[in-house]
Amino acid sequence: MADRDVRAAAAAAKARSPEDGHDHGASCSPSCAAHAHEGSLGAIDRTALVSARGLGFQRNGRDLLDGIDLDIRKREIVMLIGPNGAGKTMLVRLLLGLETPDRGEVWRREGLRIGYVPQRFDVDSVIPMTVERFLRLGGDASLARIETILDEVGAGRTRHQQLSQLSGGELQRVVLARALLRDPDLLVLDEPVQGVDYTGEAELYNLIARLRDKRGFGVLLVSHDLHIVMARSDRVVCLNRHVCCSGVPETVAQHPAYARLFGAEAARAFAVYRLHHDHSHDIAGAARSADETAASAQGAPKGNERA
Amino acid sequence: MLEPFFLRAVVAGLALAVVAAPLGCFVIWQRMAYFGETVAQASLIGVALSLALRLDITFGVIVIAVAVAFLLLWFSRQQVVAVDSILGLLHHAALATGVIAVSMLKGPPVDLVGFLFGDVFAVTTSDIAWIMVGGAAVLGAVAWLWQPLLRLAVHEDLAAAEGIDHRRVRAIFTILLAVTIAVAMKIVGVLLVMAFLVVPAVAARPFAGTPERMVLLTAILAGAGVLLGLSLSATIDAPGGPAVVIVMSIAAALSLTAASVMRRP
Numbered sequence: 001m002a003d004r005d006v007r008a009a010a011a012a013a014k015a016r017s018p019e020d021g022h023d024h025g026a027s028c029s030p031s032c033a034a035h036a037h038e039g040s041l042g043a044i045d046r047t048a049l050v051s052a053r054g055l056g057f058q059r060n061g062r063d064l065l066d067g068i069d070l071d072i073r074k075r076e077i078v079m080l081i082g083p084n085g086a087g088k089t090m091l092v093r094l095l096l097g098l099e100t101p102d103r104g105e106v107w108r109r110e111g112l113r114i115g116y117v118p119q120r121f122d123v124d125s126v127i128p129m130t131v132e133r134f135l136r137l138g139g140d141a142s143l144a145r146i147e148t149i150l151d152e153v154g155a156g157r158t159r160h161q162q163l164s165q166l167s168g169g170e171l172q173r174v175v176l177a178r179a180l181l182r183d184p185d186l187l188v189l190d191e192p193v194q195g196v197d198y199t200g201e202a203e204l205y206n207l208i209a210r211l212r213d214k215r216g217f218g219v220l221l222v223s224h225d226l227h228i229v230m231a232r233s234d235r236v237v238c239l240n241r242h243v244c245c246s247g248v249p250e251t252v253a254q255h256p257a258y259a260r261l262f263g264a265e266a267a268r269a270f271a272v273y274r275l276h277h278d279h280s281h282d283i284a285g286a287a288r289s290a291d292e293t294a295a296s297a298q299g300a301p302k303g304n305e306r307a
Numbered sequence: 308m309l310e311p312f313f314l315r316a317v318v319a320g321l322a323l324a325v326v327a328a329p330l331g332c333f334v335i336w337q338r339m340a341y342f343g344e345t346v347a348q349a350s351l352i353g354v355a356l357s358l359a360l361r362l363d364i365t366f367g368v369i370v371i372a373v374a375v376a377f378l379l380l381w382f383s384r385q386q387v388v389a390v391d392s393i394l395g396l397l398h399h400a401a402l403a404t405g406v407i408a409v410s411m412l413k414g415p416p417v418d419l420v421g422f423l424f425g426d427v428f429a430v431t432t433s434d435i436a437w438i439m440v441g442g443a444a445v446l447g448a449v450a451w452l453w454q455p456l457l458r459l460a461v462h463e464d465l466a467a468a469e470g471i472d473h474r475r476v477r478a479i480f481t482i483l484l485a486v487t488i489a490v491a492m493k494i495v496g497v498l499l500v501m502a503f504l505v506v507p508a509v510a511a512r513p514f515a516g517t518p519e520r521m522v523l524l525t526a527i528l529a530g531a532g533v534l535l536g537l538s539l540s541a542t543i544d545a546p547g548g549p550a551v552v553i554v555m556s557i558a559a560a561l562s563l564t565a566a567s568v569m570r571r572p
Contacts, residue, residue, distance in 0.1 A: 096468045116468035127336040127460055128515045137458050138469060162516070175465075182469065 044107045045071045049186045049218045050095050056103030057090055064090050066242050068104070072186060077212055077219040077232060079249070082239035083261070088222045089119055091239065092190050095220070112186060115179025119190040119222070121171055125164035131174050132159050138178040149177045153207065154200075169200055176204075180211065187212075190222045205232070316427045316494075316537055316547060319435050323491050323503070324529035326442035329449045329522045330487045331504035331529075333480065335512070336460040340505050341391050342379060345398035347488045347500045349375040351405025354422050354497075358412050365437050365489060372485035375401070380481060405497070425496030425548030427537070434493055441490045445483050452476060457518055495548035502552045507532060510559035513566035528558055 045051040048071040055068035065087045072078050072095075082088050093099045094106055096116060123129075135146050150156045155173040158166055166174060172192060179187055192204060209232040212219055221233065236252045238244040238261055245257045252258055334343050350368045352375075357367025379397070383390040409417050421429070449456070455476045458466035467473045488500050495503045507529035508521070515521030536551030 093464075098464055098467055114468050114470070116465055118462070118464050118468075121462065121465075124336070124461075126338070126512070128512065128517055128521050129461060130516060133517050134461065137454070137461065178465075188468070 044105060046107070046109075048073045049109050049112060050220075051107045052095060052104065054104035055091070055094055055101045055106065057087070057094060057099065058102050063241060065094070065101075066103075068239075068243055070095070070237065070243070072218045072220055074185070074218050075212065075216045076234045077209065077221065079233040079236045080220060080222045080239055081236060082224070082244075084224055086224075086240045088224070088239055089190055092188060092220070092222055096188060109185070113182055113184045115182050115184030115187045115217075117172070117175045117179050117187075117189040117192055121175050123163045123166070123171065125162075129163045130159075131155070131161055131163060131166070134163055134174065135178050135181055139182050141181045145181065146177075149180050150174075152211075153177045153180070154203070183215075184217050186218045186220065188220045191224065192221065312428050312430075313537070313541060315430045315432070315435060317534065319430045319438050319494055320427060320533035320537060320551065321530050322435070322438045322442055323494060324507070324533050325526050326438070326445055327487060327491060327504045328507065328526035328529055330445070330484055331506075331508035332511075332518065332522050332525055333456060333460060334484070334501075334504055335508050336518075339484070340501060341394040341398070342376075343484060343488060343501045343504060345379060345394045345401060346372050346376045346485055347492065347497050348398045348405065349401035350489055350492055351402065351422060351497050352408055353489070355405060355408030355412060358409070358414075358417060365434070365441075365493065368489040368492060369486055372489045373482055376481045376485045377478075380477070402497075421496070422492075423496045423498050424546060425492070425494045425499060427494045427540075427547035427551070430494065437493075438490055441486055445487055448479065448483055452479060456480060460518075495552065499548050499552050502555070503529070503548075506552065506555040506559050510555065510562040513562050513569075529555065532558060 042053075044053055050070075050072045052068060052070045055065055055070075056063065057065040068091060070078075070091075080088055080091065090099065094101050095108075096114065097106065097108065131150070132143070132146060135141060135150070141149075147156070147159070150159055153173040153176050155170055155177060158170050158174060163171065163174070176189070176192065179189075187208070189208070192208075208219060208221070211217075219233075231249060233249055235246055236249050237246040238252065238258060240261055244261050245252050245255050247255070334340055350372045353368035353371030354364055356362070356371060357364045360367070379394070382393055382397075406419065409419055409422070418426070455466065455471045458469070458471055459473055459476055463473055487504070491500045491503055508525045510528050511521050511524035515524050532555035533551055536554040537547055539545065539554060540547045540550035
């Protein structure tokens with residue numbers, strides 16, 4: 001699990017500040033609030049699906065992103081977390097080639113098929129479009145496959161509805177279905193749990209992990225929800241204009257840089273979804289749905305105190 | 308009533324109705340009505356230029372329309388002022404420039420009103436040839452690019468992430484729109500050409516469940532608008548282009564009324 005770039009970054013961090021080095025998979029720059037850089041991972045990794053080195057992006061003379069190194073490999077679930085304004089969506093846009101970096105390089109494997117679920121999918125009711133037609137736009141999928149995938153993401157009922165009639169959660173699932181229908185090598189989900197209720201969130205993470213096991217694509221998952229990190233992610237990358245920490249979920253939360261970035265409170269509140277076990281360590285801030293009791297009754301993670 | 312000039316007007320109008328239908332739909336799907344309006348009004352400059360240089364007017368207008376369209380695309384890349392504000396400003400400037408340019412031409416007086424509102428009954432066989440050839444090229448290109456165009460119209464970032472070359476597709480669409488405007492200008496004039504594209508599409512929208520059906524319905528409504536409008540024009544001796552636009556607008560008003568009524572519980 002501690003793949004090469006984590007080890008390399010960890011080694012680099014260690015070299016800079018020995019007391020900050022961790023051997024169990026997490027690597028963090030010594031000071032996150034200040035401008036500290038990860039040790040460079042060296043050249044572009046051409047065995048990865050996507051590899052980025054030294055990415056920098058400016059807007060109006062201000063650095064939105066600086067010195068970002070990131071690799072996403074086959075079968076790997078990388079979770080990108082960070083506070084609002086950390087540049088998560090911009091990093092995704094750079095990795096996807098929707099924006100051109102001011103510095104650094106993004107390399108995508110030749111012929112890489114990307115399934116993308118953007119942060120906001122504003123449907124314009126001006127264009128008439130049924131769910132089924134929308135799904136066929138992404139590629140030439142058979143009707144039977146469309147039905148299967150829609151059922152899989154839990155949006156089977158929407159098939160003949162107009163996109164503009166869907167709720168936020170339904171729309172998110174439909175866009176996910178389109179991404180999956182493309183048989184992606186890399187699935188990129190920007191804040192996929194927005195507009196999804198509490199139970200739905202756990203289900204969604206579970207589904208993504210299950211599909212990854214089955215199909216072996218790489219996953220880049222973005223979240224601003226600092227407290228909930230998918231237990232099945234192979235690597236968590238904390239971003240605040242630069243990469244602050246990266247490593248396996250359990251260790252990143254214990255890291256001083258994580259506490260500095262998100263506050264001690266947040267570090268304690270860090271929860272790891274144990275999707276196959278019926279418990280989690282969620283303490284605060286995760287609850288967003290009024291149906292929390294119902295969610296608990298259905299075996300979703302418990303422990304929210306905010307209701 | 309079926310004089311040759313009337314027949315020519317009907318043929319040109321119907322052909323244009325079919326060509327304009329997919330373009331009109333994409334214009335409203337992508338909220339480009341103001342963009343088209345600006346290109347259309349700038350094409351009067353093309354008229355003046357063609358007359359001054361003794362070029363074919365349609366050709367001159369196409370050149371200017373394409374140039375202006377790309378200039379606008381380039382303008383819209385800045386992110387300081389909203390694009391519709393810029394367009395709202397520029398289309399007046401373009402019209403003013405065009406009117407002055409036409410008025411400054413030496414030689415025989417130019418029928419400015421004809422260019423502003425179109426002169427459908429003055430359509431010549433060579434105009435019809437332009438419409439047929441240009442129209443076939445535009446329709447062929449739209450059919451070829453249908454899927455990527457639609458994907459871009461639904462969600463540009465999603466399409467781009469999925470590997471659509473959005474800059475190229477958008478550039479081609481811009482050229483197609485400019486060519487359609489230039490060809491249609493002859494019939495409905497620079498001031499009404501966007502109505503010819505947009506109004507039937509608006510009328511079709513409430514009754515279409517898929518993009519393809521919307522285009523089909525737009526073409527049918529536009530064709531009916533041309534037939535009814537030209538008949539009306541012949542009956543009450545009104546100018547052809549405005550009569551067609553009036554009929555289309557009534558259809559759109561009825562359609563939107565019906566849509567509002569249907570939405571009410």
